[in-house]
Amino acid sequence: MTAVADTVGPHIDLTAKRGWRSIKSAIMTGLMVASLAAVVIPLVAVIWSVAARGLAVAFQSFPDFFAKEIPVVARRPGPGMGPAIVGTLLSTGAATLIAVPLGVLGAVYLHEYGKDNRFARLVRFMGTVMTGVPSIVMGLFVYVVWTLQFGYSAFGGALALACLMLPVVIGASEQMLKLVPIHLREAAYALGTTKSRTILTVVLPAALPGIVSGALLAVARAAGETAPLLFAVGAATEYNLSLFGEANTALSVQIFANANSSFVAAQERAWGAALTLVLLTFLVTLVARIFTARVASQR
Amino acid sequence: MPMPMPMEDVMEPPRTEPRPSRTPAKRIEIEQPAAVTLPETPVVFDLHELEVYYGAFRAVRDVTMQIHKNEITAFIGPSGCGKTTVLRAFNRMHDVTPGARVAGKLLYHGTHLYVPEVSATEVRRRIGMVFQKPNPFPKSIYDNIAFGPRVNGAKGRADIDAIVEKSLRAAALWDEVKDRLRSSALGLSGGQQQRLCIARTIAVEPEVVLMDEPCSALDPIATARIEELMRELKSRFTIIIVTHNMQQAGRVSDRTAFFTTELDAKADRRTGTLVEYDETTKIFSNPFDERTENYISGRFG
Amino acid sequence: MLDLRGHHAHADRAFRFAAIGAAGLVLLILGMIAVTMTNRALPVFRHMGLEFFTAIRWSPPDSLFGALPFIWGTLFTAAIAVVLAVPISLGVALFITQVAPPWLKRPLVYLVDLLAVVPSVVFGLWGVLVLSNYFSLGRSFLTAGVILAIMIIPIITSLSREVIETTPTTDKEGALALGATRWEMIGAAVLPHSAGGLVGAVMLGLGRAMGETIAAALVIGSALGQITLNPFAPGNSMPAVIANEWGEADTLHKSALIALAVALFVITIVVNLIATAIVQRSMKKSRGT
Numbered sequence: 001m002t003a004v005a006d007t008v009g010p011h012i013d014l015t016a017k018r019g020w021r022s023i024k025s026a027i028m029t030g031l032m033v034a035s036l037a038a039v040v041i042p043l044v045a046v047i048w049s050v051a052a053r054g055l056a057v058a059f060q061s062f063p064d065f066f067a068k069e070i071p072v073v074a075r076r077p078g079p080g081m082g083p084a085i086v087g088t089l090l091s092t093g094a095a096t097l098i099a100v101p102l103g104v105l106g107a108v109y110l111h112e113y114g115k116d117n118r119f120a121r122l123v124r125f126m127g128t129v130m131t132g133v134p135s136i137v138m139g140l141f142v143y144v145v146w147t148l149q150f151g152y153s154a155f156g157g158a159l160a161l162a163c164l165m166l167p168v169v170i171g172a173s174e175q176m177l178k179l180v181p182i183h184l185r186e187a188a189y190a191l192g193t194t195k196s197r198t199i200l201t202v203v204l205p206a207a208l209p210g211i212v213s214g215a216l217l218a219v220a221r222a223a224g225e226t227a228p229l230l231f232a233v234g235a236a237t238e239y240n241l242s243l244f245g246e247a248n249t250a251l252s253v254q255i256f257a258n259a260n261s262s263f264v265a266a267q268e269r270a271w272g273a274a275l276t277l278v279l280l281t282f283l284v285t286l287v288a289r290i291f292t293a294r295v296a297s298q299r
Numbered sequence: 300m301p302m303p304m305p306m307e308d309v310m311e312p313p314r315t316e317p318r319p320s321r322t323p324a325k326r327i328e329i330e331q332p333a334a335v336t337l338p339e340t341p342v343v344f345d346l347h348e349l350e351v352y353y354g355a356f357r358a359v360r361d362v363t364m365q366i367h368k369n370e371i372t373a374f375i376g377p378s379g380c381g382k383t384t385v386l387r388a389f390n391r392m393h394d395v396t397p398g399a400r401v402a403g404k405l406l407y408h409g410t411h412l413y414v415p416e417v418s419a420t421e422v423r424r425r426i427g428m429v430f431q432k433p434n435p436f437p438k439s440i441y442d443n444i445a446f447g448p449r450v451n452g453a454k455g456r457a458d459i460d461a462i463v464e465k466s467l468r469a470a471a472l473w474d475e476v477k478d479r480l481r482s483s484a485l486g487l488s489g490g491q492q493q494r495l496c497i498a499r500t501i502a503v504e505p506e507v508v509l510m511d512e513p514c515s516a517l518d519p520i521a522t523a524r525i526e527e528l529m530r531e532l533k534s535r536f537t538i539i540i541v542t543h544n545m546q547q548a549g550r551v552s553d554r555t556a557f558f559t560t561e562l563d564a565k566a567d568r569r570t571g572t573l574v575e576y577d578e579t580t581k582i583f584s585n586p587f588d589e590r591t592e593n594y595i596s597g598r599f600g
Numbered sequence: 601m602l603d604l605r606g607h608h609a610h611a612d613r614a615f616r617f618a619a620i621g622a623a624g625l626v627l628l629i630l631g632m633i634a635v636t637m638t639n640r641a642l643p644v645f646r647h648m649g650l651e652f653f654t655a656i657r658w659s660p661p662d663s664l665f666g667a668l669p670f671i672w673g674t675l676f677t678a679a680i681a682v683v684l685a686v687p688i689s690l691g692v693a694l695f696i697t698q699v700a701p702p703w704l705k706r707p708l709v710y711l712v713d714l715l716a717v718v719p720s721v722v723f724g725l726w727g728v729l730v731l732s733n734y735f736s737l738g739r740s741f742l743t744a745g746v747i748l749a750i751m752i753i754p755i756i757t758s759l760s761r762e763v764i765e766t767t768p769t770t771d772k773e774g775a776l777a778l779g780a781t782r783w784e785m786i787g788a789a790v791l792p793h794s795a796g797g798l799v800g801a802v803m804l805g806l807g808r809a810m811g812e813t814i815a816a817a818l819v820i821g822s823a824l825g826q827i828t829l830n831p832f833a834p835g836n837s838m839p840a841v842i843a844n845e846w847g848e849a850d851t852l853h854k855s856a857l858i859a860l861a862v863a864l865f866v867i868t869i870v871v872n873l874i875a876t877a878i879v880q881r882s883m884k885k886s887r888g889t
Contacts, residue, residue: 012407012408012409012410012425013421014407014410014412014416014417014418014421014422014425015416015417015418015421016418016420016421017418017421021450021781021784022781024781024783025781025782025783028783029699029783031691032691032692032694032695032699033695034691035687035688035689035690035691035692035695036691036692036695036708038688038691039688039692039711039712039715039753039757040711042715042750043711043714043715043718045726045730046718046722046723046726047718049726049729049730050722050726102622102625103622105618105619105622105623106619106622106623106625106626108619108622109616109619109620109622109623110623112619113616113619113620114620114623119620119623120623122627123623123624123626123627126626126627126630127626128872128873128876129630129869129872129873130626130629130630132807132811132868132869132872133630133633133811133865133868133869134810134811134812134839134861134864134865134868135811136811136839136842136843136861136864137633137637137861137862137864137865138633140637140842140857140858140861141632141633141636141637144636144637144640144858145632145636163629166625166626166629167626170623170626194611194612195612195615195616196611196612196614196615196616197612199615200615220717223719224718224719224720224721224722225719225720226719226720226721226814227814227839227843230843230846231846252719252721252814255721255722255724255725256721256724256814256817256818256843259721259724259725259728259729259818260728260818267729270725270729271725274721274722274725277719277721277722278718278719278722281717281718281719282717285717289710390777392773392776392777395772395773395776397701397702398702419776420779420780420781421779423776423777423778423779423780424778424779425779427777427778428773428777430770430773430774430777431770432770434768434770434771434773434774435774436771436774436775436788436789436792437792437793438788438792446775446778446780446788447778447779447780450778450779450780450781450784451779496774499778500777500778503778503779
């Protein structure tokens, strides 16, 4: 086999030893797998329930579920959830239009102007505090400040959601701005560009995929929020396409209301609404992930 | 009439040809009769055309050599030549790196190390490693030394106390720390931490101690103490040391292996390979290969 | 003399002010929340004084508002959620960082994050109609704790992962080089290093669990006056009672509910701040060495 000097010594056994250590190792690995299962099983169970029960309801007589109004009498079976879908889109859309530009602008201040001064540090700190505000507190706040004065409306819901989204968008956008290399800015300054112009034409476009991704994730969260909308939007059953004026509703609110109901028909509609909501949030999250991948590949 | 074959004749002809790097090493092993200055000790490691891949890239190629018991073998060479990569193959450390793969033969007392039946944990109990930057656990000095024995089944206060003392004495650290065994290991100086790591390694009584540039993070005085320690430990252990400091290799080692890099045209990266492996005195006084001589005399690297 | 003022000074300054204003919105909104909510909560304090926090009976028709059972409920369900979620999150985080082969890491991370995407109200719906029916758990502290646990697992896992991955490779290799098995190495190198950060991650999960309204509201059982250590009993929590009773509350009742919201706000803020401080300190320490 080998034409070299002899290898001396008894044959050494290097195989893995059975015994307490390997048993401990096996137990630990088993526990790991068990915890993985503990995560996968509920996820699959929830998605399965939503899909199974929701699909049955939503596609009973397509597209009734998505188009028809919500039965005022909860006991009555049948579709639909149309107004809720519209309401969710209205509130979430308006909230996005409010929170994202303001959030990005705030992040611009923090990273490009304030940097490490006391005001900026205070804002960052308070931003962290604000992300921890329970959504129900935000809902009550909007009730007191807006609903009491102006009544239920989609816009009230949008305000509440925007308050929830703002600190998240600021935080994520600041992270993305940090990633833009400094030499890009310096190149623009060297050409005599003002700071605001540089930010608008060089920095923000460079950070755009990441900012979009962060914003979309905030949107997905907002679409699923219930508590803030409970106090701001109301539980209308008819279509309401206007932001202001009358009460509106949203998918999350309907799910909450109908889940508590003891009527099977209402519960079925809740599953259908849940399916719609889950599909919506998954879709938005998927698009967000695509943008995140683009950011990663850029670097 | 007996015709003695002068060594020079045997050595002469190949000098005119371009030679692949492994030929000189092999030939020296086989044909070492009276001119040997080192006692013939048993072979611990036997390497045949060892290669290490990171993914598809071949980082090291064609390493063929033998490591002898109770000797200090030094791996030297310019940065990136693969000496640390080869060292880490000895104790299956590449298992930890995703995408790393070892090809060729690496025999430890006749047993092939890279087969599925061989457990890396068992290998590492017999082949220890000291790292470039001291890495004691965030525990007490005592618990650092006791970790290895405890994990391998040592029980009983008295037994472990004895092991701890013995190992610290062997690492020339006992006198400095005997009164504060329970204090944190992170409170020691760099040189003390490295001696602690050596003590920790020899506490499990391995046969081989691998050292990856153990002194590069230390000052000259600490370095001198570790080199002295190595000479003391040689009688009990087989030591392989990677060093970027040629003089160190010359001071402590019995045999020296010189590695270098070659441009891999396909990958546009440099692959490391073994150039020459011989007794240290020979490498440093009269190396066989021109590249070795260039490195030793400082012409490159 | 050269005019170096430039033509865009005004626009530039305007942009800057706009940016400052946007950032300041955070302070403005938080300030408004504090002021208006406290203001609206005052009536019930005038009515009940500090007994609001210590009284046990909550009976709106009698104008009696004792918040203690709800405070207890919030803490109890959050504790159950943490006890359930932490071993699982830690296990998954260790699996992803130490055991999983590289190609499996990203899909697993996505999978766990998927749990965070499902809206809270959908978990509540599932909890009410599936969990409490099929597993005969009924509406109780435990059911609420289970739902909350499912919801906080993603955040604890993701933070733990980040902390664990800061463990220096050389520490891990040092343990392995002594002949340790993977788990012995984790115990010797990874866990001691990550301990502080992991505590912070757990506390952040605790903060989330306390603030989650809807899921808890649906399954907790809405029982009154229960201060018990029995997890199988139906109970109530601050967010749940606010959500469930708001619709039909009169002014004083509403004031009481707002007071509960303020109390909830303060508790969650404090927990979140402590947690963030712990996590940041541990990350800085590990990167500094």
